[in-house]
Amino acid sequence: MSARRCANPADTVAAGRALAAWLVPGDVVVLTGPLGAGKTVFSTGVAAALGVRERVTSPTFTLVRPHACANDRGIVTLYHADLYRVESLDEAADLALGELVEESAVALIEWGERAEALWGPDHWEVRFTIEDDDVRELALTAPPGRAPVTGWAA
């Protein structure tokens, strides 16, 4: 686990960009932390780095939104999910996010801890803590066996 302090929203966007550099097709990234912690702000940075052109907003009312990507890393789609309103593990399982990412996509899952049982040990986790009005701490855990993300805890 490695922690990064983000002093403003732009820092959190930069953290998303930093993580995106390490993502490969099939990766699932669980984003945990309270309302307003910056999970969606972070997601905009990941999306920008993967070549998503449309605006990434909170998918709260749709649960999961696919975004087309333009990059040379084999990541064709970014699935951005928000499980805040999911009422059961079955409802989350029906989204089949684990299967959707298999070939050529990655998934960012806000409130993903609500369906922890679905992800298995092989996922990324970014745990957000609100330190102050504008300060957030982002604690990153990589899937087992993956190289550490250099440049994360700058």
Ligand SMILES: Nc1ncnc2c1ncn2[C@@H]1O[C@H](COP(=O)(O)OP(=O)(O)OP(=O)(O)O)[C@@H](O)[C@H]1O
């Ligand atoms: N360092 C920071 N990083 C990210 N956001 C920040 C920071 N400082 C202030 N903010 C503000 O906090 C809010 C974060 O909102 P965001 O929608 O990203 O939270 P969220 O974790 O996705 O919440 P939710 O659980 O409701 O989806 C924004 O209004 C943003 O401007």
Ligand SMILES: [Mg+2]
């Ligand atoms: Mg959000």
